[in-house]
Amino acid sequence: MTSLAxxxxxxxxxxxTVGRVVFSVAALPAIAPITFAVHGDAVxxxxxxxxxxxxxxxxxxxxxxxxxxxxxxxxxxSVVVTGVAEVVRxxxxxxxxxxxxxxxAPGENDVAVRLPLTVVTGRRxxxxxxxxxxxxxxxx
Amino acid sequence: MTSLAxxxxxxxxxxxTVGRVVFSVAALPAIAPITFAVHGDAVxxxxxxxxxxxxxxxxxxxxxxxxxxxxxxxxxxSVVVTGVAEVVRxxxxxxxxxxxxxxxAPGENDVAVRLPLTVVTGRRxxxxxxxxxxxxxxxx
Numbered sequence: 001m002t003s004l005a006x007x008x009x010x011x012x013x014x015x016x017t018v019g020r021v022v023f024s025v026a027a028l029p030a031i032a033p034i035t036f037a038v039h040g041d042a043v044x045x046x047x048x049x050x051x052x053x054x055x056x057x058x059x060x061x062x063x064x065x066x067x068x069x070x071x072x073x074x075x076x077x078s079v080v081v082t083g084v085a086e087v088v089r090x091x092x093x094x095x096x097x098x099x100x101x102x103x104x105a106p107g108e109n110d111v112a113v114r115l116p117l118t119v120v121t122g123r124r125x126x127x128x129x130x131x132x133x134x135x136x137x138x139x140x
Numbered sequence: 141m142t143s144l145a146x147x148x149x150x151x152x153x154x155x156x157t158v159g160r161v162v163f164s165v166a167a168l169p170a171i172a173p174i175t176f177a178v179h180g181d182a183v184x185x186x187x188x189x190x191x192x193x194x195x196x197x198x199x200x201x202x203x204x205x206x207x208x209x210x211x212x213x214x215x216x217x218s219v220v221v222t223g224v225a226e227v228v229r230x231x232x233x234x235x236x237x238x239x240x241x242x243x244x245a246p247g248e249n250d251v252a253v254r255l256p257l258t259v260v261t262g263r264r265x266x267x268x269x270x271x272x273x274x275x276x277x278x279x280x
């Protein structure tokens with residue numbers, strides 16, 4: 001497993017349209033798939049008012065992940081962004097985000113969320129040869 | 141978006157081989173793709189000693205997510221398991237888990253982790269018609 005340069009990680013991030021947003025609800029981890037875009041120096045996404053994400057994104061720490069893993073080939077990559085999110089309230093910026101992101105989930109999705117690329121980490125696995133299931137003695 | 145019955149959620153979970161495990165590191169959210177299996181009433185996976193996941197899984201709360209989202213069709217599903225994880229130290233159970241799970245990431249992956257299906261939630265989106273990007277007035 002190799003760490004990616006930030007520029008490579010951001011390029012892979014920008015190549016995807018669906019990721020997973022991670023947040024906390026009552027101190028428990030929560031995660032949901034979501035469509036997104038990279039806009040300037042941030043991940044932008046949309047949600048509906050009164051969702052758990054809308055609450056968590058209003059000044060809370062979010063992680064956002066994209067990946068593409070091929071378990072049979074044992075290759076793949078993942079990129080994670082971590083930062084303090086904000087709900088975008090400027091109408092012009094809201095409209096920009098609404099134009100960039102097609103919601104996956106139904107609902108109004110009027111809440112625009114911006115997660116700055118504060119911490120970006122990326123990893124790639126390729127050409128790894130490791131034992132397959134069954135290579136080890138198993139009672140199954 | 142509809143909520144899935146637990147039996148349907150577990151069936152979808154069992155159909156996948158790669159998910160994402162969510163944990164906390166120094167009170168910050170962390171997430172990584174990982175191969176897994178459903179074994180009995182738990183998600184089982186493997187990691188290497190001294191990883192952040194190995195620490196977090198030893199009695200900590202984990203979330204585990206699988207999804208399959210088609211943003212163009214606006215269809216898809218996701219399943220999330222939340223519970224208190226444990227590191228499996230019984231050698232027989234360790235061997236079972238090693239036989240079930242082919243690690244995606246390189247390394248020893250000798251640490252077997254069990255996340256019971258304590259809370260399982262699933263959601264499905266299908267046949268949603270919502271505005272595409274550009275349907276709204278955008279300054280872009």
